[in-house]
Amino acid sequence: MADCLYNVKQNEPKRKNRFLIRFPSDLGIAEYNVESASRPSYKSNVVDVPFLNTSDKIVGRYSWDPITVTFRDLIGPSTAQAIQEWVRLISESPTGRQGYAAGYKRDVEIEMLDPTGVCVEKWILVDAFPSDSSYGDLSYSDDSLANITVTLQFYYAILAY
Numbered sequence: 043m044a045d046c047l048y049n050v051k052q053n054e055p056k057r058k059n060r061f062l063i064r065f066p067s068d069l070g071i072a073e074y075n076v077e078s079a080s081r082p083s084y085k086s087n088v089v090d091v092p093f094l095n096t097s098d099k100i101v102g103r104y105s106w107d108p109i110t111v112t113f114r115d116l117i118g119p120s121t122a123q124a125i126q127e128w129v130r131l132i133s134e135s136p137t138g139r140q141g142y143a144a145g146y147k148r149d150v151e152i153e154m155l156d157p158t159g160v161c162v163e164k165w166i167l168v169d170a171f172p173s174d175s176s177y178g179d180l181s182y183s184d185d186s187l188a189n190i191t192v193t194l195q196f197y198y199a200i201l202a203y
Contacts, residue, residue: 082199
């Protein structure tokens with residue numbers, strides 16, 4: 043009977059608040075800038091295979107959904123500036139120029155940690171880039187932290203462990 047019970051001492055659950063997101067160092071985005079993030083998810087297209095008066099289902103193409111990362115907007119070094127520099131590698135507003143994919147796509151890593159800080163789950167987002175960014179709202183009546191929300195698109199994700 044005791045074997046059927048959940049034992050938290052033997053089965054330590056992962057916690058939502060034990061994670062790091064690592065960006066390539068050339069972007070200047072530190073791990074401590076991240077406030078929250080979503081983990082990878084994907085969708086499969088279902089293909090209907092008709093035969094006589096019935097049909098079967100098989101998997102078709104699949105695609106990875108973008109993730110959302112919320113950053114704390116620090117004064118120095120400026121989080122907004124670091125993110126905007128990455129965006130400028132994609133497209134520059136003043137000139138209208140766009141960059142090559144090899145120049146703006148980066149591998150981003152999401153690590154979930156155990157209670158001692160050891161990585162127990164690692165996702166690698168291959169060829170990630172910001173597709174949307176919101177620099178947040180301002181209000182004289184709100185003294186909470188300023189945040190930046192970024193949507194990251196990526197080619198595919200690898201669950202390394």
